[in-house]
Amino acid sequence: MQDIRLGAFEEMVLLSIAALLDQAYSVSIRDEIRKVSDRNVKLGMVHSVLNRLEKKGLITSHLAEATKKRGGRRKRYFQITHSGKVALLQTRNQREQLWNTIPDFVFKGLSYDRL
Amino acid sequence: MTDFNSPPRWATRLLKWYCRSEIFEDLAGDLEECYHENWELYGKKANLIYVIDVFKFIRFYTVKNPKMGSIIHSLRLLSNYSKTSVRNIFRNPLFSSINIFGLAICMSIGLLVIAFLFELSNFDGFHEDKENIYRVISTYQSPRNGTLELATSSVLLGQKMEEQTPGIKSLVILNRTLSGDVKKGNNAVPIRGLYASKSFFDVLSFPLIQGNPKTALQQPNTIVITTTLAKKLFDDEPLGQIVEFNDDKHFEVTGIVEDPPMNSHIKFEALVSLQTLENEAQNEENPRLYRWSSMWDSYVYLKKEVNTSEDQIYSSMQQIADIENKTLQTYTIEVGLQKLSEILPGKNLSNQIGPAFQTSQLYFIIGLTLIILISACFNYTNLSLARSIRRAKEIGVRKVLGAKKGQIFGQFIIEAITIALISLSFSLIFFYLIKPYFLSLDESMSELVKLNTNWNLLPYFLLFAILIGLLAGFMPSILMSRLQTLLVLKDTGKVKLFKQFNFRKTLIVLQFAICIVLIISTIGLYRQYQHAVLFDLGYQTEYVVNVDLQGNDPEILSDAFATLPAVKEVSNSQMIMSTGDVISTRAKYNDPLDSARVEFNAVDEHYLPLHNIELAAGKNFGARDYLKEIPSVIVNAPFLQRFNIGSPNEAIDEIILLDGQKMQIIGVLENLHHSTIFSPIHAFALVHDPTAAKYLNLKIDPTQSMTLMSNLNDVWKKIDPVHTLNAEYFDDRIKSTYEEYAVMMKMVGFLACIAILIAAMGLLGITIYHVETKLREIGIRKTFGASENQLVLHFSRGFLILLFISAILATPASYYFLDSFVISQLTYPASKQYIEFSLGLILIFSLGFLIIFWQIRLAAKRNPVEVLKNE
Incomplete structure (x- = not known):
C-alpha cells in the first residue's frame, strides 16, 4: 500500500474535488470550502495546494472550453485520480480507527449543533 | 454581468511576464x-484586489524558472552588444569623439551639480532628532515699507513660547551681537560668536568636549569656546579660567565645544550665556532686548515633542504674536516656523545666522545644467540618426537572422550607455578641472561646500551616466528597431530613413536656440554689471580707500595715516554709501505726528570735499558743528519733498527732528546716489558726527598706489597689533556689491561657451555626414557645370534656414529672460540697447556659417572623377 499523508487543507481540497464531480476548478473549489468552513480561503492557497496535489499525482487536470465570463480564457478542471481516492480513504480510515478508540463518555452531553 | 470592466491591463501583463505559460491561461x-465577482461586491476596490492578487501569485511554482542556458545566452548577447558597441566606437572615430567629448563636458557639470546637491542635502544632518527641530522666523509687515522676511525673531517671543507653548521639548534663544576681542594674558583674539540661552546643547547637537552641557550656559558671564579658539588662547587647561572680553568684561570658560562642522548653517567661535546680556539689560528702563520689536538680532530654535504637531505650536505662537502686535502702531510682526531641513537650501530670508543658499538659486543651477545636458544628448541622437543609413544593413541582416525588435533596441541602448560610461570617465577629469572655478565663483560658495568626492557619490554618478545613455539613445534605438528588414536589404540607398529628418532639424534648431539665448544673456548680464559698476553716483569714489576702524580711535589712526605721502586727504564716516549698507532712523518736521524713515550717514567735515559731493544749496559742515546745541545736517531732495520743505534754498536753516534730536539744515545734496542701483534714492541725510566713525576714507595719490597697502599695513600694525588691517578701494567695494551679477554672468557665460562648443561639434558632425551622402550628387552637378559657389549655396541653404529659425525663436526668449530676471530688479538699469542681441546673433551665425561653408566647400572642391569613377 502506498502511504501518502494529507494535510488538513489538502484533504479539504481533495474532498471538494471529489464532491464537485466534473465541476471542480479553482474558484468553485474555493467557494465549496468557504461554504463548510468559516475560514476566509484565498484563491492563492487553493492554487498552491492544487499544484502540490497534482505533483503528488492525487489529481489530474485538463483545460475546458473558453467562457466569456473569464475574458475568453479556459478553465482548468480537476479530477481526483485513483491514488487520490486511496489517499482519502486511508485518511478516513485512520481517523475512524482513532474515533472508535474514544469511549462514548468523553463527548457525553455534547452535540455539534449546539456548539 | 458588466462586461465593461476589465482588470488593469498592466497587472495582467505583469502576470503574463512572470507566470509560466502553461499555468498562465487558467490562472489569469x-x-x-474573481475580479468580476469583487466588482459586484466592492466596486472599484476590485482593481486593487486584482493587483494585490497578481503580486501574491508570485510563487515558486508560478514563476518561470530561468533556465541556466538562457542566462548564459543573454550574457553572451550582452557581451556581444558591448563588443559591437566598442567596435562601432572605433569604426567612427570622428563621431565617437564628438559624442564622447561633448557628453563628457556636459556630464562634468552634471557631476558637479550632483556633488553639490549631495552636500547640500547633508546640511545640518548631524543634529539628533533633527526632524523635530524648527526655527522661528518672522515677517515684518508695514503698509509703507513693504514686507521683509527675516530669519530672526525676538527674545520676547522665545521666552513667551518657553512659558506658554505646550509640546516644546526644549528651546534655545540665540543672539548674534557677540563680537569683539577675547583676551587671556597677552593673547588677544578677535572673535564672532553667539549669545545662547542655557538649553543650547539640548536643542542642537554640537558636541561639547569638556564641561557640562546642561549648565555650561546657565550662569551669567560664562563662555563656551571652540577647540580652535582654545588652542589660540590657552597653553594649559582652559576650563574654569577667566578670559577678558572687550577689555571691560570677564567671562569664565565653562566648556569647550568642537568647531561647528562645515555642514552647519550655524557658525560660531564662542558662545556666551544669554544671561550675560539679560543682566546688562536689567539696568535699562524698558530694555531693548525684551521689546517685541527687537527682532533683528535674535534667533529662536526649538525641538518639539514627537507627538506634538507643527500646527499646535504654530497656533500658540500666533496667539502670542496677536497680543503683542497690539502694542505696535505702524507695522506688524508675523511669526512662522521653519523646519531645520528647510533652512539650507531654503527661502530667501534676511538676517541669516550663517551661510545660506536659496532654493530658487538651486533650481536655477539645475535648470541650466539640464538644458546643457539635453543639448549634448541631442548631439548623440542627431549623429546616431544621421549615421543610421550606414547601419541599416547591419540591422537588416540581424533581423533576418532572427533578432527581435527588443534585441535591436537593446543593442543600440547598450551602445549609448557604453558611450555615456566612457564619457563618465573623461568627465571625472573635467570635473576636477572645473571644481576650483565653481568654488571660487562666489566667496560664499567655498564656505558652503567643499565638493569632495567620495565613494558614496559613485553610485549616483553611475546612475547618472546610465540615465544620460538612456536619454540620448532612446530615439535612435526606437527608430532603428523599427526598420523594415526587406526594404533595408533590397536597396539601402532607397531607405527613406523614416521621417526623422524633421526630427533632426528640430533638434538642431533647439540646440542653436539654446546657444543664442545663453550668449545673449551673457552679453546682457555683462552690460548690466559694467553699468552698475561704472554708474555715476554723483560723487567721486575713484582713488578712495576705506579702512575699517575695528574699534580703534579715528583720530589717532587718521593722524598716523596722514603722515604717509600717498595719502592726500582723510575723512571718516559711519558707513560706506552705495554698497547696500543702510543706517536708518525716523525723522520729523513741523508736524509732530508725521514721521518718516530716513537713511543717514554720520561723517566728519572732510567727507564732502574728499568725495567731491556737490551741494545744490548751502555749505559744508564746520569742524565743531557736532558740538553745537542744534547740530547741522545736510539732506537730499527726496527728503525735502517728503516733508514739503520747499526748494533747496528755502530749506536752509530749517529745523528738523532726527532720531529725537533737533537739527538745522545747512545744505542740500545734489543728486547723490546713497544706495545701490537696485533701489531708488530715498530720503537721506548726512549728519556731522566724527565720534560715530566706523571707517576712515583715505584719498590716495594715484601715482603712489603701488606700495600703498603695505605702507598702510605697517602703520596699522603699530597702532593695532590684534586685528588685521581691513582696507579696500571704494571701487572694489562697489564691485563686490554687484558680485551677484558677476557670478551669474560667469556662470551663464561658461555654460554658453559649452553649449556653443557642443552645438558647433554637432553641426560639424551633421554637415560631414550630410555632405558624405551627397558626394555623388555633388560630383554629377559639377560635371554638368555647376560652379563651386553655386554648389555651396545649394547645399548650405537647408542649414542656413535652420539657423534663421533658431534665431527667430531665441531672440524673444532671451529678451524675456533678461527683462524678467535682470532688468526688472534694477531701478536704474542700463539703457536698452540691442547691441547684445545683434552681437550674440552675429557670433552664432558666423560660427554656423563657418562650419557649413568649410565642409561643403571641401566637398565641392573635390574632383568629380574621384567620386564617380567607382560607380
Missing part, C-alpha cells in the same frame, strides 16, 4: 472571474 482566467 481565475483571477478575472
